[in-house]
Amino acid sequence: MGRKRGEKPKNQPESMISRKDLGSWIEGPPHHAAGSYPGQELGLPPEGPAAMAGYGRRFLALIIDWVIALGLGALFFNGSEIAPLLIFAGMHILMIGLLGTTIGKRIARIQIVKVGGANATLSTSLIRTALWMVIVPLIIIDSDGRGLHDRLAKSVEIVM
Template sequence: MVDRKDIGSWLTGPDTSGISKYPGERLGLPEAGPGSIARAGRRIVAIVIDWGIALLISNFAFAGDSWGTLAIFAVEQILLVGTLGYSIGHRIAGIHVVKLGGGTAGPLAGLVRALLLCLVIPAVIFDPDQRGLHDRAMDTVLIRR
């Protein structure tokens, strides 16, 4: 005969003991405020601003060619994130890119992140800490300023 103990495990739900309470907890980052993980809203605002800037420049330089817009977007990301740790959109949204241990992302991280970001898929696939594949590849994190 089937006993309630036999089916009780699925009735109580999955084991959540290893899941963090908020994005960034496993990385040692605060839950809110400066240094916390940048949430989706800020990220979306930043990328829309950066894409808009690239589109404006592309309209004048390449007559709105979509590949030209993508190239300008990539160059902006490579140069600004690689040197300053933030793009124009990041700066306006109050976020920036840092290495997980601290410090600026660096030129290589700017290059790899930009190339993967231009593929779109790495940016929309993310882990529980809201780090996209492009951030995981370079061991970076997008945090609030």
């Protein structure tokens, strides 16, 4: 008598990663149920001041900060390839740690705070920036739209 449909052969080992595991990663972060919104689990309002900053604002802030870092790198470091990255990182560590925002984030009206609303600290900005530079945490996003770098630093980007 043969195997039944869907039954694995007896000598075949268990797979380490299932199709379901890969499917959940490829599909991206879980979508919110009807009536929920990004930041709801963190106690943030759905819109207005202190709401979670959207991807458009974040991208605008990133572009502005990167252009500033490129300009300063070209102006003061004669086009060094690593200078803009170091300027960008330094700008984020110092400005977010001291002011809670960068020039780009200020223009886009974004502020970085710790989960719960406390001001970001230098250690928060250092953790965030170090992980941000690795890039991988940026693509690992939770259901609230926070990257791994924000989750590990216990921070969130909100609208000012």
